[in-house]
Amino acid sequence: MTKAYQGYLIDLDGTMYQGDEAIPFASDFVKALQEKQLPYVFVTNNSSKTQQDVAMKLKKLDIPAEPKQIVTTSLATASYITENYGQSRCYVIGEEGIHKALQEEGHTITETENCDVVVIGIDRNITYEKLAKASIAVRNGATFISTNGDKAIPNERGLLPGNGSLTAVISICTGVDPVFIGKPEAVIMKEALHVLGLKADEALMVGDNYATDIQAGIQAGIDTLMVFTGVTPFLEYEQLPVKPTHYVHNLKEWLEKL
Template structure:
């Protein structure tokens, strides 16, 4: 089953006396600073997100409208940060850990927050405090395991969570960051102006890129039609000797079928450049069960082939240890009924991807995520999902190419899968508007790609222009 999410606590109760206005409402990326950080926490998958307000709460709260956050009012905010920490801890119910963020750190990323969570989950027992550090200097935000909540709740009002570091030095785990800007804060208007000036041209993100992870449907093609710039994009990759992986949540077709489709569209590539959620599901099952294990598949030939090739027995539904669901255009009521009975009987529920819709020339049609949602409603069981925005496809792609997140660009057309997954792992992201989501969707979303282009042709042109005098 999926891990219980780590909580976020956004400490935003201060009076901002040196700013002459609420620091929480300073603009960053077109949003109030407090909204920006709440969006980052949401993109990182943290839940619940608690926001502690104090001074000027009535002015600040509307900036968070529409966001899945829980507002806490600290009426003792003038006594110090410890009063906000104590209030937040009292509201944390069932969270295994919490990351405490301050509202004046605009360069915090979803990738950093996810890295803190991953570091904690992978740590040995008794290492329950994770602190980001640059060149040995600790910073914020800080993750505290639940075992420390009682001590945090008892902190003096004028003392922050760092007071626990000395008493629990043996339980500290430092996560090194490569860029000090990630941990920079702004205590004065001059410091905030300095952080604004330090913001880089977004296109500069493309300069260190050595590899690309690109979605296919809605980026390279729509239905059977190539999208603008397809062949030129692959020519550009070859010119620059850029590594690439073509990654899709669609498990209906095999890797070979994707290679053949690209060939029909004028692009020659090899199977090792293609990875789909069917392959990811097969590898996951091999980690969980031996070949010969019974699997009931609701999905297309690509998913069935990937599982059969790994030695799993595909049943007709009479009994199964796993139910694996991928996109299936011939999905029937009987498929739904049989899968429901097996899951209710104890079979583990695996989904290839959460895409609720799928682009064809005639418009958007139901995707695998719609089928998963139907089965989840029928069984009250949440599936374990392999595809984007979960990290498996990205991590496998980077491992194949031998590259790091900072030098790998994610290209996609969906905010909720392609872009969100890249942001969570700290990869630069480029969204193209040729598929699922529009510019208006971006404006309404809490997921904010680093770069936005009309299509692949526009992205390639902008990338080429970086080297022009």
């Protein structure tokens, strides 16, 4: 018999949608959680979007979601900084999501290398000057935080550089490794459990990407449900070093176990 989970942590890309299309049964699955009054949050390594952006995208795909149910790496980064360093002066490389999350948390965003913390998230407007300022600040002792270590981002053109690749410029230049916040790190999972109001052993992490979603669950002591609708194909299941707690080919299979 399957354990009765009291809440769900749900990945987005490859689990809820692929590009602009909903994954089959994603909507049915989330509606079923809602009907059964099982709390859920979405957990994403995307630092560029705000909670509002993501909730709106989900709603358009008929997946019920409120902004407060979206746990982004930006949000987790802003909380992590407060918890560990208090209100900080941050030099930020990144897009709207990370800027907004830091400001809403009360941090100060500075345009100079004179800062407490360097934060890097995906930035499609990256420049050499931004990388130079960040490198100088880190070498001068600023805390170095990266929203997520994803090496590549799938896109209709192919695999484009992810934030983990951009982060490498600063870590190689300075010899300092950042603290990564996003999946598979435990930091974002701790934040997601906090928003959900549950303990690790009461929740289930649902995702398609073994290296990020499932590893995040494993490392945070959260049971995992792997779906084969995204990055990691079922063919690789046998070779996975530590298996997910459960797997399904699609979320319809899980509906009957709710």
